[in-house]
Amino acid sequence: MKMFILLFLPFLLLASEARFLRWGSGETYLQFLHKYHLPSKPLYYNLSNSNQQAIDEIRQGVHYQILFGAHKDVEQVLIPISDELQIHIIKTKKSATFKLIPINSITKQEGFVITVKNSPYNDIIKDTHSKKLAQLFIDSFKKSINFKRDIHKGDKIVMVYDQKYRFGRPFSMPELKAAMIQTGKTKHYVFDYNGRYYNAKGHQIQGFIFIRPVKGGWISSTFSLRRWQPILHIYRPHFGIDYAVVVGTPIHAAASGRIIYAGWMRGYGNVIKIANGDGYVTLYAHQKHFKRGIKVGKYVKQGQVIGYVGVTGLSTGPHLHFGVYRYGRAINPQLVVQKATKHLRGKTKRRFLAYEHKMDIKLHYYLANNIAPTKLQPFKPVFYVNSSNIQPQHSQSYPPPVPQKHSGVKIVL
Numbered sequence: 001m002k003m004f005i006l007l008f009l010p011f012l013l014l015a016s017e018a019r020f021l022r023w024g025s026g027e028t029y030l031q032f033l034h035k036y037h038l039p040s041k042p043l044y045y046n047l048s049n050s051n052q053q054a055i056d057e058i059r060q061g062v063h064y065q066i067l068f069g070a071h072k073d074v075e076q077v078l079i080p081i082s083d084e085l086q087i088h089i090i091k092t093k094k095s096a097t098f099k100l101i102p103i104n105s106i107t108k109q110e111g112f113v114i115t116v117k118n119s120p121y122n123d124i125i126k127d128t129h130s131k132k133l134a135q136l137f138i139d140s141f142k143k144s145i146n147f148k149r150d151i152h153k154g155d156k157i158v159m160v161y162d163q164k165y166r167f168g169r170p171f172s173m174p175e176l177k178a179a180m181i182q183t184g185k186t187k188h189y190v191f192d193y194n195g196r197y198y199n200a201k202g203h204q205i206q207g208f209i210f211i212r213p214v215k216g217g218w219i220s221s222t223f224s225l226r227r228w229q230p231i232l233h234i235y236r237p238h239f240g241i242d243y244a245v246v247v248g249t250p251i252h253a254a255a256s257g258r259i260i261y262a263g264w265m266r267g268y269g270n271v272i273k274i275a276n277g278d279g280y281v282t283l284y285a286h287q288k289h290f291k292r293g294i295k296v297g298k299y300v301k302q303g304q305v306i307g308y309v310g311v312t313g314l315s316t317g318p319h320l321h322f323g324v325y326r327y328g329r330a331i332n333p334q335l336v337v338q339k340a341t342k343h344l345r346g347k348t349k350r351r352f353l354a355y356e357h358k359m360d361i362k363l364h365y366y367l368a369n370n371i372a373p374t375k376l377q378p379f380k381p382v383f384y385v386n387s388s389n390i391q392p393q394h395s396q397s398y399p400p401p402v403p404q405k406h407s408g409v410k411i412v413l
């Protein structure tokens with residue numbers, strides 16, 4: 001055994017190594033660069049506005065990868081900033097580059113039926129091994145069902161959802177499409193449509209709707225998860241919408257909630273983040289200053305003034321950058337900021353009914369065939385794969401990833 005290790009030691013020392021790590025809570029990007037001896041000028045201070053804002057999107061706990069060279073020096077880094085884009089750092093002896101590149105994944109629509117034995121939450125975890133699915137189910141029904149009173153042993157639960165996969169493993173939060181509880185002869189439905197929960201009649205069953213966080217002005221920039229800039233050949237995402245208004249305009253909480261961040265970010269300037277419940281977080285950036293008394297942990301009511309519009313951070317002019325996140329995923333605020341209407345009408349209602357009809361067929365397909373969940377495998381880090389094993393997972397309209405010259409080892413894109 002000793003002999004074996006000694007024989008392999010030289011190879012191990014010379015080999016490149018890819019490490020799969022988690023972004024620590026409170027860790028800043030500058031600290032990260034410092035820790036791995038990466039130059040902060042090309043990789044931070046000299047970056048464009050949109051790249052610096054991308055850095056502000058790095059989430060605590062996100063899995064990222066580092067490829068170390070033979071001499072334990074960092075050669076490449078991949079840090080996801082959303083489900084679709086990741087930061088790609090390439091470091092050579094002479095240079096260091098920063099780029100946003102796509103994350104390759106495929107999305108499958110899945111579904112299942114389970115029979116309630118204990119409680120919906122515990123039963124879903126037991127049968128699917130997914131806390132995320134259990135959480136989605138509870139969130140979707142908690143406003144319309146009393147779990148203790150209305151659900152009994154033997155009731156059926158059906159869920160239809162989209163799940164992203166990378167390298168054959170689930171990746172990111174599943175996206176609920178529809179769910180149903182059959183209790184006795186009664187069926188209760190929830191449809192997740194454009195980021196909101198609706199019942200079978202097209203009535204929103206969430207406890208709140210978002211209001212526009214500033215009065216007046218206009219939308220100067222819309223939302224995009226993966227905007228491709230064809231002239232510069234770069235990705236320039238925009239994880240929110242910009243309301244162009246004058247400096248000093250009061251900013252209102254779009255929905256009630258608890259302040260989870262009130263401080264400085266380089267790209268976003270003075271930022272407040274509010275956890276609004278049901279998996280939602282709202283973000284208000286480039287503020288001149290916060291309203292007095294606003295601090296982390298404080299509860300604010302919908303409409304309450306939290307701060308004032310400014311040009312802090314990397315901002316081209318006075319505006320409020322407003323972001324909405326659901327289960328950590330940036331969504332288009334324009335989908336959820338509505339005039340006070342909880343019932344769908346007209347064209348929107350007709351579209352919803354078509355969606356509902358499609359989902360209803362799926363729910364009943366799973367129910368009629370009693371299709372059990374396929375158990376999710378716990379995510380295992382893919383340390384590295386041989387470059388010859390990499391197959392494109394689906395056809396891509398964006399440019400292919402940067403080819404990497406490396407002997408045998410390739411970091412996973």
Ligand SMILES: [Zn+2]
Binds near residue numbers: 238
């Ligand atoms: Zn913006």
